[in-house]
Amino acid sequence: NAGVTQTPKFRVLKTGQSMTLLCAQDMNHEYMYWYRQDPGMGLRLIHYSVGEGTTAKGEVPDGYNVSRLKKQNFLLGLESAAPSQTSVYFCASSYGAGGLQETQYFGPGTRLLVL
């Protein structure tokens, strides 16, 4: 049982490049989330999903897209990376029975640097 895993752990991009961050969970959780963590700030929700095939916008969705084709995977895409997207990205998942108020389990984070 690996919990929540994220790929890659670290990436450097040039402005305008695209990439996809992968989050996988093996806990059969319904809900999955993508956050970004910037220095001195709290986690900010980018997008989330309440089930396979569904996604919704969070607090800071601009510049990102997501897909949840399989229950265990939640992908975060950057179509045209910008320096403002330099951050640490956390994925999380939860059972979902309690809705968005449930305890979330976090992955180890992906550090992204956009030059």
Place this chain on the structure above:
Amino acid sequence: EDKVVQSPLSLVVHEGDTVTLNCSYEVTNFRSLLWYKQEKKAPTFLFMLTSSGIEKKSGRLSSILDKKELFSILNITATQTGDSAVYLCAPDNYGQNFVFGPGTRLSVLP
């Protein structure tokens, strides 16, 4: 292998008590250590510690880091029921990943 140990894992106190939560770590390429409070859903950020011996304070909460002994403590004075939560520490393994500890579940009784 990176490792984070938090103690105690669970703690029950009464309002007004002072608590100390411990976090010890073994990570390569240590950069900083973050403390979070998780009540439900997403953890909320409390502190980021990068230098040894410099206490950070926010209201009744304070935290300090000892990079030589590889640990950090989080103090909460005059606890309130609203402090009930799971407190997570997460060393930033610079260039690698964050390693979340198992958390300390604090319950503050009225």
